[in-house]
Amino acid sequence: xxxxxxxxxxxxxxxxxxxxxxxxxxxxxxxxxxxxxxxxxxxxxxxxxxxxxxxxxxxxxxxxxxxxxxxxxxxxxxxxxxxxxxxxxxxxxxxxxxxxxxxxxxxxxxxxxxxxxxxxxxxxxxxxxxxxxxxxxxxxxxxxxxxxxxxxxxxxxxxxxxxxxxxxxxxxxxxxxxxxxxxxxxxxxxxxxxxxxxxxxxxxxxxxxxxxxxxxxxxxxxxxxxxxxxxxxxxxxxxxxxxxxxxxxxxxxxxxxxxxxxxxxxxxxxxxxxxxxxxxxxxxxxxxxxxxxxxxxxxxxxxxxxxxxxxxxxxxxxxxxxxxxxxxxxxxxxxxxxxxxxxxxxxxxxxxxxxxxxxxxxxxxxxxxxxxxxxxxxxxxxxxxxxxxxxxxxxxxxxxxxxxxxxxxxxxxxxxxxxxxxxxxxxxxxxxxxxxxxxxxxxxxxxxxxxxxxx
Numbered sequence: 418x419x420x421x422x423x424x425x426x427x428x429x430x431x432x433x434x435x436x437x438x439x440x441x442x443x444x445x446x447x448x449x450x451x452x453x454x455x456x457x458x459x460x461x462x463x464x465x466x467x468x469x470x471x472x473x474x475x476x477x478x479x480x481x482x483x484x485x486x487x488x489x490x491x492x493x494x495x496x497x498x499x500x501x502x503x504x505x506x507x508x509x510x511x512x513x514x515x516x517x518x519x520x521x522x523x524x525x526x527x528x529x530x531x532x533x534x535x536x537x538x539x540x541x542x543x544x545x546x547x548x549x550x551x552x553x554x555x556x557x558x559x560x561x562x563x564x565x566x567x568x569x570x571x572x573x574x575x576x577x578x579x580x581x582x583x584x585x586x587x588x589x590x591x592x593x594x595x596x597x598x599x600x601x602x603x604x605x606x607x608x609x610x611x612x613x614x615x616x617x618x619x620x621x622x623x624x625x626x627x628x629x630x631x632x633x634x635x636x637x638x639x640x641x642x643x644x645x646x647x648x649x650x651x652x653x654x655x656x657x658x659x660x661x662x663x664x665x666x667x668x669x670x671x672x673x674x675x676x677x678x679x680x681x682x683x684x685x686x687x688x689x690x691x692x693x694x695x696x697x698x699x700x701x702x703x704x705x706x707x708x709x710x711x712x713x714x715x716x717x718x719x720x721x722x723x724x725x726x727x728x729x730x731x732x733x734x735x736x737x738x739x740x741x742x743x744x745x746x747x748x749x750x751x752x753x754x755x756x757x758x759x760x761x762x763x764x765x766x767x768x769x770x771x772x773x774x775x776x777x778x779x780x781x782x783x784x785x786x787x788x789x790x791x792x793x794x795x796x797x798x799x800x801x802x803x804x805x806x807x808x809x810x811x812x813x814x815x816x817x818x819x820x821x822x823x824x825x826x827x828x829x830x831x832x833x834x835x836x837x838x839x840x841x842x843x844x845x846x847x848x849x850x851x852x853x854x855x856x857x858x859x860x861x862x863x864x865x866x867x868x869x870x871x872x
Contacts, residue, residue: 471567479560483527486556489549490541491523497543515542531557586644589663591619595650595689596670596705597626605640608668610753617642621659623650625674651689653696661696668703669693671726683711691718698799719799721830756855757785761792761848769847774839776849785854790835792848798830801846 494515501510517523517539526539530553541550592615598604609617621644624631635641648655650669661667669689675682683706690704703722704715715723737744750759768776773791780788794801805828833850834841 472564475560475563479531479556482556483524483531483553486549486553487520487523487527490517490526490546491520493543493546493549494518494523494541497541497546513542515546517541517546527553530554531560533557533561584646585658586621586646586660588619588621588644588660590665591615591621591644591660591663593621593623593656593659593661593664593667594670595623595667596672597624597630597674598670599673601626601630602634602637602640604670605634605643607753609639612666618644620644621646621664623648623655623659624672625649651685651692653692656692656696661693661700664697664700666701666703667693669705671705671707679707680711683708687711687714687718690715690720694718694720694799699797701797716829719830721796721798750852757852758855759789759850759852761795762851762853764843764847764849768843769845771843772839773837773841773843776843777839780849780851787852788849789852790833790850791837791841791843792850793832793834793844793846794828794830795846795848798828801828801830 494517497515499510499513500507502508517526522539526541529536529539530550541547592608592612594605594608605620605622609615609620617640623646625647631645631647635643635645644659646655646659648658650656669686671682671686675685686704686706690702693700693702698719701721703724704720705724705726706712706715707727709725709728712723712725733744733747736747749755749757752758764776765779768779777788780786835850
């Protein structure tokens with residue numbers, strides 16, 4: 418009877434203990450999970466990223482292995498001590514005894530040996546210690562080989578990615594060129610000549626051109642430092658690899674590599690501008706189209722500058738047919754290497770709100786510079802339009818507000834006003850259209866990232 422009671426008592430205690438321990442563990446887990454540190458997604462991401470890293474795993478295994486060997490050598494060598502009798506006294510024989518006596522010495526010896534440095538200040542003398550040392554030597558050689566091999570492999574992989582255009586760039590305030598032209602070297606050379614504030618390494622070319630064409634282009638010393646991204650620039654992921662969000666300027670060319678009609682080429686250009694503006698509305702964009710019917714779609718997407726190349730060619734042909742010689746004049750003015758060329762310049766702040774005649778007299782006093790017009794609404798058009806809307810809404814008069822908004826709706830980016838009347842008022846965000854001679858001496862580059870720079 419007593420035995421039965423004892424058995425029941427032990428059974429109840431066991432059941433109570435068995436239920437209590439898992440409950441306590443579950444409660445502890447819930448308390449830990451409730452801590453803000455463990456709820457942080459960023460911390461969990463960093464921990465997972467580190468723990469999945471190959472080098473972390475490698476060094477963790479190396480640390481454990483070296484720790485085990487260090488303890489083993491310490492165990493073997495700390496007992497490997499010999500004594501000799503000198504004048505009736507037992508004195509340690511330092512020549513025969515091991516010099517690894519402490520765990521600190523064992524750890525130092527293990528790390529020095531594994532890295533193949535081998536100072537020789539500590540070394541095992543026992544057979545078991547030397548066998549452990551042999552294992553450590555093989556491990557050290559293997560560890561160094563694995564580490565150097567992986568570092569070399571990572572560098573080679575990075576170089577291959579860069580050569581294939583698969584590398585993600587980390588540039589800021591850079592110039593992105595989307596598309597490919599038949600005379601790409603000449604196009605790039607002209608772009609770089611007109612945008613000297615950008616270094617060659619700050620240009621990014623996005624294209625699906627064949628590797629041999631890219632290699633042939635980069636074999637020229639002028640383009641050897643240009644970055645290349647392989648892919649379809651209409652794809653947002655490809656644009657992200659070029660770090661589009663932090664770019665200063667983007668130009669989308671009518672890509673000759675697109676298989677299809679003129680409409681298909683221009684449709685891709687429009688879709689690319691829409692994609693770019695959806696990522697960042699403050700980037701200055703320039704697009705080349707072949708059919709003028711697509712111009713309005715680009716204006717709806719707030720494209721800052723539109724190039725109608727086919728319309729431009731038709732105008733040149735029409736003027737040349739009249740025997741006026743205007744084609745040579747325009748070619749000379751647009752030649753980036755000519756001594757005299759047409760361009761735009763920043764208007765001094767003191768002339769904002771004043772007349773065109775006053776500005777004309779100012780330029781007449783400058784050497785080799787002639788003012789021929791004003792370029793309105795320059796810079797990022799999205800910013801200009803938002804600012805114009807805010808200014809239009811400042812009036813309490815509803816009828817005037819409606820009229821102001823109608824004016825805002827008719828705003829056009831980079832609107833040229835050629836040879837206006839002398840009483841024409843100079844507005845904000847305007848630039849002077851001038852025919853100017855090339856400056857002698859070192860080129861004075863404009864400040865990088867200037868909002869009114871022209872592609």
